Amino acid sequence: MSMTIEPPTDESRLSENRTFAPDPTFAAQANVGADAYGAAAADPIGFWEEAARRLVWETPWSTALDWEPPARDETGELSVPRVRWFEGGRLNVAVNCVDRHVAAGRGDKVALHFEGEPGDRVTVTYRDLQRRVARAAHGLEALGVGPGDRVVVYLPVLIETVVVALACARIGAIHSLVFGGFSAEAVRFRLEDTGAKVLVTSDGQWRRGRAVEVKSAADDAAAGLPDLEHVLVVRRTGQQVDWTLGRDRWWHELVDAAPDVHEPRAFDAEHPLFIIYTSGTTGRPKGLVHTSGGYLAHASWAHWAHFDAKPDDVHWCTADLAWVTAHTYEIYGPLCNGLTQVIYEGTPDAPHRERHLEIIERYGVTVYYTAPTLIRTFMTWWGEEVPRTHDISSLRLLGTVGEAINPEAWMWFRRNHGRDSLPIVDTWWQSETGAAMIAPLPGATTLTPGSATVALPGIDAAVVDDEGDPVSAGRSGTLVVRRPWPGMARTVWGSPERYRDAYWARFAGRGEWGGYYVSGDSATVAPDGSIRILGRLDDVVNVSGHRLSTIEIESALVAHPAVGEAGVAGVAHPVTGHAVAAFVVLREAVDIDSLRARVAQEIGPVAKPAHVVVVPDLPKTRSGKIMRRLLVQLWEGDVLGDITSLQDPAAVDGVREAVARLRGGTETAVPAEHKENE
Known part of the structure; x- marks a missing residue:
């Protein structure tokens, strides 16, 4: 093992000594080299202007950045920060993602390979996509939707x-996609x-082999809302649905019958593009507003740079389209760069657990971007043998997103998907940041398992203490961003003060730019400057005054050969x-005391789990985050709230039953697959 024990303080305890330098052959063809770091540091605003020139602008910008940091007035009141990128510039985001590729003679190139869970498949070229978008634009306008109106989209991956x-x-119009x-x-x-003026939904969706009706939930959501004028319904499963005359319209009747040519118009760079809601487990969700020019410049450049996007790539981001991951790396980034993509409607185990391997093989996927949670699930399902039964040699680059990835899961991914040679681009970012902030450049950055490495060129990320000063190497602190960037959320919809208080108030006035963005994540910095995310600041276990990171304990457990997944609370x-x-979640039978001993050996006795619960699955969101607070509630026997957003709501019952067995003294360490068949 390369993980070593550090002194028993309240700081990071696990270290990782394995490193992987860029492959010289890959580096020779990479889109971005190591020189980008120095160039961006010397002129960060000029760097982002160059990135923005990759887009098509109807009107160039006059001012690259207008930034007003939070500041206190004579009464002590803190102002709301204000940022504007590429002011005066005008563009159309859809033109940049679709029309310009058709105009450049690439209309016959495949934009989307769609695979439905039942096995239906549709290939969409850029010319076809242009026509489909034109019809939908006409359809929305026929419903009275115009610039600035909000459209909520409640659809699966279609x-x-x-x-x-x-x-x-x-x-x-401003869209807000909902899972x-x-x-x-x-x-x-x-x-x-x-x-919202319009809700777009479906009659149903396919989920683990069965058609699940959706329209009734949409009807309940829409009932009696004064601003909502229409519900536009996509026919997906063919189920019978209730219908409200005058309000409800079928997509195929309205959109498919519309003209397939639509004249676009340009909008200001700061025109809102979408509202995306944080999916926090407590409090009122925050509607983060992202704008057109800055967001697209950041999304397009980041996708091109850290995924080394090539014209012949087949890109697959496995996230649900409602998550910010998919906004940036499944809609706007790859389409702006003119790539071919795979989008898949269903779950990875429908109708069997090798569906992802089949899809990679079928479409020749070259870039595969998925969540650490799913990688750990694959470890449990497949071991080392199953991936070798499929030809996934088309892969040339791998990526991870969601939670921090455990080092052993990183190594498994490299062995079983990456042929022990492919770069893994581990990305850290948030709904608030718009696109990746910390991620390796695969042709320039040395990779360390479990670390997102360093901030991308143009991004100034740091780990600071409670006073806002940088921490020393190996010590934990708060991850902040010390300079504005184009993809940053501009505000919280309808609540600018909440935007100020949540992200800017804590370190207002600090640094050259007058304030730090507070991510809410804890991290450490290695001696070489690479950053390792430890999880949310509130995902900390305090045992007798020792602050322990949940991700570190989970990593020690996952490093045990018998453990496929672990969630710690x-x-x-x-x-x-x-x-x-x-x-x-176990891969094979194990003595529970050996798991406790592994944690004590790797981290220290204070971190040894007092309770080990063997479960068939962990409750996770569709974006791949383990719901640790839910684990606490299940342990304490609290009443749970809404769990419909979970990847598999049935996982809750499995945890509840396992807790009951443990408390009743009947738990034994049997493999997870045996429990599922009991």
């Missing part, structure tokens, strides 16, 4: 989901908060404050 987002961008598994209450909140303890509770 061609229509991509099309309606681009159609909104084309006509200047198709959310509850009616969650959808209603977004409709009310945005004051702090549960109440009358003496130590917190006790470590570890929820593990």
